[in-house]
Amino acid sequence: MLSKNQKKLIAAMAQKKQRDVHGLFLAEGDKIVRDLLAAGMTPQLLVATDTWLLPANLVAEHFPMVITSRDELEKVSLQKTPQNVLGLFPQHKHHLKNSAIKNNLTLLLDGVQDPGNLGTIIRLADWFGIGDIVCSTDTADLYNPKVIQSSMGAIARVRVHYTNLSGFIEIYKKETGNPVYGTFLKGDNVYQAKLLNQGLLIMGNEGQGIRDEIGSMVTNRITIPSYPANEPTSESLNVGVATAILCSEFRRQASL
Numbered sequence: 278m279l280s281k282n283q284k285k286l287i288a289a290m291a292q293k294k295q296r297d298v299h300g301l302f303l304a305e306g307d308k309i310v311r312d313l314l315a316a317g318m319t320p321q322l323l324v325a326t327d328t329w330l331l332p333a334n335l336v337a338e339h340f341p342m343v344i345t346s347r348d349e350l351e352k353v354s355l356q357k358t359p360q361n362v363l364g365l366f367p368q369h370k371h372h373l374k375n376s377a378i379k380n381n382l383t384l385l386l387d388g389v390q391d392p393g394n395l396g397t398i399i400r401l402a403d404w405f406g407i408g409d410i411v412c413s414t415d416t417a418d419l420y421n422p423k424v425i426q427s428s429m430g431a432i433a434r435v436r437v438h439y440t441n442l443s444g445f446i447e448i449y450k451k452e453t454g455n456p457v458y459g460t461f462l463k464g465d466n467v468y469q470a471k472l473l474n475q476g477l478l479i480m481g482n483e484g485q486g487i488r489d490e491i492g493s494m495v496t497n498r499i500t501i502p503s504y505p506a507n508e509p510t511s512e513s514l515n516v517g518v519a520t521a522i523l524c525s526e527f528r529r530q531a532s533l
Contacts (some may be wrong), residue, residue, distance in 0.1 A: 396427025
């Protein structure tokens, strides 16, 4: 049975301030928890029903584990549809160096504020072999429970960083000479442009796109054309959908 303090700590993970105070985040569900454990992350607390099986290569004595009822797990869960396990894991800060990413494609997120979109983009990065995502400081919090859930365990493999984007891009360009791609409604057709898999790909805010300060640092403006051309259509694509299309085209060209 969970103690009062344990229940209080789990509930606190709904608030960014409390997550940062404790240096923890909440992960729920078999897939996510198993991926985090497989990545070597040690939970401060693991809570599971008696039907959940701890991976054979792990020993429960290495961390606190509480076996509880389904009803009690549902009461402390932050999800609408609780699963059989949740864990409190330590937050992790990654160190980013241009020398480590200069030969790879790296995603930059300029003010992406929806947690679901951020989680989806992390999952996409994992699928397309993109190891690093660099976010502006006003991008959604990585450890928001909605981000964790929609990433589906990808946070165990994708490194997410927060920094001043303009300063980062300026130094990156000087040190690497790589292209900086930006997504705009008016730009080169992504299916006709020559795309290199060494550079930065900037995705903008859901409503405003890439802000002017960041846009001025872009070297290659690209767009996803609607079809058929010049016909009435939606104003724009969801940032997660756009990221998927662009990453797919970058990887397609790399395989040619």
